[in-house]
Amino acid sequence: MGKYFISETDIKTSWEFVLTAFWQRYPNPYSTHVLTEDVLFREVTSDNCLLSRRLLTKTNRLPRWAERIFPANLSSSVYIIEDSVINLDSRRFTTLTWNVNHAKLMRVEERCVFFCDQNRPVWTRLTREAWISSGVFGLSRPIQEFGLARLRSNQMKAMKGLEHALSHLQKTSSSHHGDSTEKPKTCSSASTSQKPQQYV
Numbered sequence: 639m640g641k642y643f644i645s646e647t648d649i650k651t652s653w654e655f656v657l658t659a660f661w662q663r664y665p666n667p668y669s670t671h672v673l674t675e676d677v678l679f680r681e682v683t684s685d686n687c688l689l690s691r692r693l694l695t696k697t698n699r700l701p702r703w704a705e706r707i708f709p710a711n712l713s714s715s716v717y718i719i720e721d722s723v724i725n726l727d728s729r730r731f732t733t734l735t736w737n738v739n740h741a742k743l744m745r746v747e748e749r750c751v752f753f754c755d756q757n758r759p760v761w762t763r764l765t766r767e768a769w770i771s772s773g774v775f776g777l778s779r780p781i782q783e784f785g786l787a788r789l790r791s792n793q794m795k796a797m798k799g800l801e802h803a804l805s806h807l808q809k810t811s812s813s814h815h816g817d818s819t820e821k822p823k824t825c826s827s828a829s830t831s832q833k834p835q836q837y838v
Contacts, residue, residue, distance in 0.1 A: 640771035641782045643789055647764040647797065651804055653729050653754035656762045659803035660731070660752070668798040671697045673715065688724040693717060698740065707777070708743070716740055729754035742773040744785050766793065 649656055664672050672694060679691040698716035700708065717738040724731050731752040737745060748768040755761045770785040772778040 640769055641786045643766075643768040643770070643786060645766045645793065647766070648755075649762045649764060649800075649804075650760065651762055652760055653731075653752065653762045655804065655807060656752055656800070657724065657731055659800055659807050662807070663796075663799045663803045666799040666802045668795045668802060671792070671795075673697065686726055688722075688726075690720075690722045690724075692720045692722075694720060694735075744770065744772045744781050746770050746785055746789065748789075 664675055674695040676693045677690065678693055681689045683689060696716050696718060698714055718735050719738055720733055720735045722733040733750045736747045746768060751765045753763055755763050768789055770782050772781040774781055
């Protein structure tokens with residue numbers, strides 16, 4: 639049985655603005671662990687959805703106790719596949735990510751859904767879910783606990799990185815279209831959901 643994580647965040651910025659900032663997140667001072675990002679595939683479907691697949695490379699520092707157990711030549715980088723779907727009609731942006739290497743040591747699947755709150759059009763709701771598992775016999779529990787702690791830390795960094803990109807966009811926008819008073823705002827709560835299938 640793996641670990642499950644969920645959070646919900648309200649961003650006081652329009653969905654279109656958040657969508658633009660998402661693609662401009664890197665580099666930023668809060669996500670220095672993200673080394674590269676490459677587009678592997680992109681297509682517009684007949685029903686006006688944008689499908690994308692990207693490859694991200696991130697640093698993968700093991701905890702000190704694990705460095706004494708696992709081989710010294712274990713790769714210090716982790717390769718992440720990110721599938722995404724933008725649906726302009728429903729104003730939903732969904733991403734699904736998972737690690738390609740080190741999957742037996744620890745596999746992390748994460749789904750994020752950014753969608754427009756029709757009752758509050760200047761707000762965007764982000765729902766983030768993650769599933770963490772390990773196939774290492776006898777050590778799966780501490781590995782999953784470590785993965786959950788790192789996920790929470792990286793989630794905070796990801797939000798700061800997104801807010802950094804939003805701030806940059808807002809400054810650029812206000813210099814062309816007048817002053818903007820929108821600023822990102824976050825608050826989290828929990829709920830339950832089922833594990834998704836890969837969709838690209």
